[in-house]
Structure formats: C-alpha cells, structure tokens
Amino acid sequence: MNDVDSVLYSVDPVIFTFHKSELSVLLVKRQIEPYKALWGLPGGRVDKDKCANLAEALKLKLKQKTGIDQLFFEQLETYGSESMDPRGWSVTTAYLALTHEDELSFASLKNTEAMMWMSLEDVEALPKMAFWHRKIIRDAFSRLRDKSLYTDLPVNFMPEKFTYPALKSAYEKIIGVEITRQGFARRMNSANIFEDTGEREEGKNRPSPLYRKSQRGGAYVFPGLIKGVKNDK
Amino acid sequence: MNDVDSVLYSVDPVIFTFHKSELSVLLVKRQIEPYKALWGLPGGRVDKDKCANLAEALKLKLKQKTGIDQLFFEQLETYGSESMDPRGWSVTTAYLALTHEDELSFASLKNTEAMMWMSLEDVEALPKMAFWHRKIIRDAFSRLRDKSLYTDLPVNFMPEKFTYPALKSAYEKIIGVEITRQGFARRMNSANIFEDTGEREEGKNRPSPLYRKSQRGGAYVFPGLIKGVKNDK
DNA sequence: ATAATAGTGTCTTTCAGACATTATGAT
DNA sequence: ATCATAATGTCTGAAAGACACTATTAT
Numbered sequence: 001m002n003d004v005d006s007v008l009y010s011v012d013p014v015i016f017t018f019h020k021s022e023l024s025v026l027l028v029k030r031q032i033e034p035y036k037a038l039w040g041l042p043g044g045r046v047d048k049d050k051c052a053n054l055a056e057a058l059k060l061k062l063k064q065k066t067g068i069d070q071l072f073f074e075q076l077e078t079y080g081s082e083s084m085d086p087r088g089w090s091v092t093t094a095y096l097a098l099t100h101e102d103e104l105s106f107a108s109l110k111n112t113e114a115m116m117w118m119s120l121e122d123v124e125a126l127p128k129m130a131f132w133h134r135k136i137i138r139d140a141f142s143r144l145r146d147k148s149l150y151t152d153l154p155v156n157f158m159p160e161k162f163t164y165p166a167l168k169s170a171y172e173k174i175i176g177v178e179i180t181r182q183g184f185a186r187r188m189n190s191a192n193i194f195e196d197t198g199e200r201e202e203g204k205n206r207p208s209p210l211y212r213k214s215q216r217g218g219a220y221v222f223p224g225l226i227k228g229v230k231n232d233k
Numbered sequence: 234m235n236d237v238d239s240v241l242y243s244v245d246p247v248i249f250t251f252h253k254s255e256l257s258v259l260l261v262k263r264q265i266e267p268y269k270a271l272w273g274l275p276g277g278r279v280d281k282d283k284c285a286n287l288a289e290a291l292k293l294k295l296k297q298k299t300g301i302d303q304l305f306f307e308q309l310e311t312y313g314s315e316s317m318d319p320r321g322w323s324v325t326t327a328y329l330a331l332t333h334e335d336e337l338s339f340a341s342l343k344n345t346e347a348m349m350w351m352s353l354e355d356v357e358a359l360p361k362m363a364f365w366h367r368k369i370i371r372d373a374f375s376r377l378r379d380k381s382l383y384t385d386l387p388v389n390f391m392p393e394k395f396t397y398p399a400l401k402s403a404y405e406k407i408i409g410v411e412i413t414r415q416g417f418a419r420r421m422n423s424a425n426i427f428e429d430t431g432e433r434e435e436g437k438n439r440p441s442p443l444y445r446k447s448q449r450g451g452a453y454v455f456p457g458l459i460k461g462v463k464n465d466k
Numbered sequence: 467a468t469a470a471t472a473g474t475g476t477c478t479t480t481c482a483g484a485c486a487t488t489a490t491g492a493t
Numbered sequence: 494a495t496c497a498t499a500a501t502g503t504c505t506g507a508a509a510g511a512c513a514c515t516a517t518t519a520t
Contacts, residue, residue: 180485205491226482
C-alpha cells in the first residue's frame with residue numbers, strides 16, 4: 001500500500017439513548033494520545049482482517065464497545081482533514097446509532113476504558129473533546145431531529161414493547177416541541193406499523209396498551225411533517 | 234503512517250446533468266488497471282498536499298475533471314470493503330454533483346482521459362463498470378429523486394436564468410411523474426426563492442418569464458411532498 | 467383569427483393541530 | 494365517586510391535485 005494513496009481511517013458511532021430521561025451519547029475517556037484524557041466517541045480503526053465492509057466494521061465496533069450485536073444504525077457523514085488528527089491526513093465515517101438503555105449493559109464490556117452516557121447538555125458544556133467529535137455529535141443530533149419530524153426513527157429508542165406515551169415523550173424530547181396526545185395517536189395508528197400486543201402497561205390510572213413494531217425492517221416515512229406545537233391541557 | 238491504521242481512499246463525484254434532454258452522468262474510461270478500459274466515475278485519490286479537507290479535495294477533483302470551480306455538490310455516502318478494489322481494503326466517499334451542461338466545456342479539460350455524458354439508461358445497459366460505481370450511481374439517483382420531492386435541488390441543473398417550464402421538465406424527468414403546470418407554479422411562487430428577472434424567453438407563443446434563484450446558499454425545503462401525477466390537458 | 471402557452475381562481479382531498487366528549491381503570 | 498389518562502369524533506387550516514376560465518404573444 002502506498003502512503004500517497006491512503007489515509008488514516010476510522011469509524012465513529014454516535015450512540016444515542018435516553019439515560020435518566022435525558023437524550024444522551026455514549027462517550028469514552030481516551031486512554032492514549034492524541035487527545036488523551038479527553039472524552040470522545042467510541043470509535044476507532046477498522047479491523048481489516050475481521051471485517052469485509054464498512055457496515056461490518058461498524059457492527060464490530062458497536063459489539064466491542066457496548067456488548068450488543070443488534071442495534072439500529074445508519075451512516076451519517078464522512079469527515080476528512082489534515083488537521084483533525086495530529087498524526088496526519090485522516091478520514092472518519094460517523095454513524096448514527098440508537099438504542100434503548102436496557103439493551104446495553106456496561107457489565108458486558110470487556111475493555112477497561114472509562115465510559116459513560118453523557119447528556120447532550122453536558123456534552124455542550126465540555127471545554128474540549130477529542131478530534132471533531134463535538135461537531136459530529138451535533139450533526140448526528142441534527143439528523144436525528146430532522147428525520148424524527150417525518151419518520152419513525154425514534155422507535156429505535158424503545159424496548160420491544162412500548163406505550164404511545166413513552167414514544168411520544170421520546171419524540172418530544174428529540175424535536176423540542178410538544179405534540180398533542182390525540183394527534184400523536186392518530187399519526188401512529190394511520191401509519192399501520194405497530195401492532196397492539198394485547199398487554200397493558202403497569203401503573204396508575206388507565207393503562208396504555210403496549211405496542212410492538214410489526215414489520216421488521218425499513219424506516220417508515222409519514223405523509224407529512226410534525227409541525228405543531230401546543231400543549232394538551 | 235501505519236498500514237494497519239490506514240486504507241486506500243478516494244472521492245468519487247457523481248456529476249449529473251441533462252444532456253440531450255436525458256438525465257446523464259459524467260463518466261471516464263479508465264486508462265489504467267484495475268478495471269482498465271471500463272467506464273467509471275471521475276474520482277480518484279485525495280491530493281493531501283493540496284487539500285486541507287474533504288470538501289476541498291472534491292472541489293479540486295471537480296475542477297480537474299470538468300474545468301468548473303463552482304458547482305453544486307453534497308456528500309452522498311461512503312463505501313468501504315475489502316473487495317471493492319483488488320489492491321486491498323479501500324474506502325471511497327461518493328458525492329452528488331449537479332450542473333447545467335453549458336457550464337461545463339470538455340475543451341477546458343487538460344487531461345486526455347476519454348470522457349462522456351452517459352444517460353442513466355445507457356449506464357444500466359453497460360455490462361460492467363469500474364469498482365462499485367454502478368451501485369454508487371444508482372444510490373446518487375435515488376438521493377436526487379427523493380430530495381427532489383421536497384426540495385429545490387433541481388434548480389442546480391438550471392443556468393442562471395431559467396423558465397418554470399424548463400425547471401418543471403427537470404423535476405418531471407427526475408421524479409418520473411408529471412406535474413400540473415399550475416400546481417408547479419404555485420409551489421414555486423409560494424416558496425419565494427426565485428425572482429423574476431423581467432426578461433422573457435425567446436421562441437414561440439406566449440413566452441415564459443425568466444427567473445433567477447434570489448438568495449444564494451441553502452437548499453429550500455418545501456412544506457409538502459410532490460405527490461400527484463396527472464397530465465395537464 | 468388561431469394556436470399555444472401563461473396566469474388566476476375555485477373545488478376537493480389529505481393530513482396535522484385544536485379541542486370537546488366519552489370510556490376505562492386505579493384508588 | 495373521583496381522578497387521571499385513553500379513545501373517539503369534529504372543526505379548522507395548510508398545501509397539493511384537478512380543472513375551468515382568462516390573458517398574452519407568435520403566427
């Protein structure tokens with residue numbers, strides 16, 4: 001391989017979840033230079049011997065860092081620059097990944113890196129992050145917010161069975177506006193992408209039905225955007 | 234630089250234009266191995282000495298291949314695999330670029346590679362293409378079609394001054410359905426992104442006004458999708 | 467005058483927001 | 494019985510499709 005034709009390359013997943021009701025990102029504290037001791041994304045080099053393609057490389061990375069083999073992800077954007085990494089011209093492909101916190105147990109981790117869920121608010125408050133990871137996280141959040149206005153992307157934050165109020169709350173926290181309960185239910189029902197499990201949630205008052213995403217696979221695109229913004233009294 | 238940490242890397246623009254009224258892609262016939270003598274995208278390695286980042290690398294590539302320095306582009310997707318390039322694990326970042334054919338003159342090209350505009354139909358008819366370029370072109374077209382349903386992306390195919398019928402025709406060829414003349418004009422007018430130059434096109438019958446995109450910069454997102462499909466009688 | 471195409475206005479449909487009313491389950 | 498929340502149905506508004514009718518220019 002020729003130096004002229006190659007670049008330092010890595011993949012960087014931005015893994016979002018709701019941790020303590022706050023939209024949060026999985027970060028690791030770097031143990032080595034460059035950017036040692038700073039927080040960054042749980043990415044890294046592609047293990048070319050074990051991975052036949054980029055998607056496999058990302059899956060391996062997710063498995064290594066979180067212990068889960070199945071979690072939703074999609075490619076976000078590729079960043080490349082001579083200044084991003086002090087070791088030279090480098091390129092990184094960022095991915096947006098979503099999971100329910102329960103699916104991930106830190107106990108299953110085999111490495112010893114310091115890891116944590118950090119809320120987006122706390123990420124913004126960090127004085128410095130590794131590489132371009134702050135920008136990448138912002139871009140990932142923008143993508144998540146934009147696509148949540150017209151797709152069912154936020155169901156990927158839910159466990160297998162979930163209630164409409166739980167999903168609605170995820171939508172609201174992502175897009176930053178409130179949705180009426182009735183309008184939300186109508187939007188979801190008319191999409192025909194969920195099935196009622198027949199079960200009900202536990203707790204007080206009238207319980208919500210537990211739904212499940214019926215057809216595995218593709219993202220659903222709603223006919224219109226979520227526009228509105230008013231609170232249900 | 235360590236071989237373990239780096240990969241073969243390139244950028245590949247998919248440059249669309251309307252050539253002889255057909256949506257077409259700029260292709261070059263490869264002069265060297267691998268895939269010698271096959272048609273492929275006009276991409277290549279990043280010149281790390283001349284480019285500080287990926288966008289610059291892409292601009293340089295576009296300038297070298299087409300002779301234009303300003304043309305619209307956006308990042309499409311990054312592809313990586315051990316099998317894409319016989320020389321080893323490689324990664325390429327594809328870009329979607331749009332231009333009006335007039336802006337590009339083959340005469341301005343300094344290199345000697347065989348180049349041509351090939352219609353998408355002819356691309357599909359090719360028995361074989363270099364690398365994963367056929368898949369990349371298909372993905373680029375999908376992105377173009379999808380985004381044309383809710384953005385003003387197709388104005389990037391227009392020269393500076395253009396008529397609504399010309400723009401409408403571009404939309405129709407991209408999305409594959411017809412739009413009513415009146416609905417199209419209403420959609421464009423209500424977006425408030427074009428200004429009437431006061432000039433009229435030349436030709437027969439009642440001439441159309443020539444419009445110009447008023448604010449340079451961002452892509453416009455329409456409030457709703459183009460859905461419908463019926464011909465104006 | 468005629469043909470071709472541009473511009474205007476109205477009706478319908480779809481879908482989201484608002485909101486009132488009814489239903490259900492925990493206490 | 495009361496309260497909280499879920500379900501249902503109606504009204505409004507925005508925006509796209511359909512289409513009739515008028516306006517303008519070349520021939």
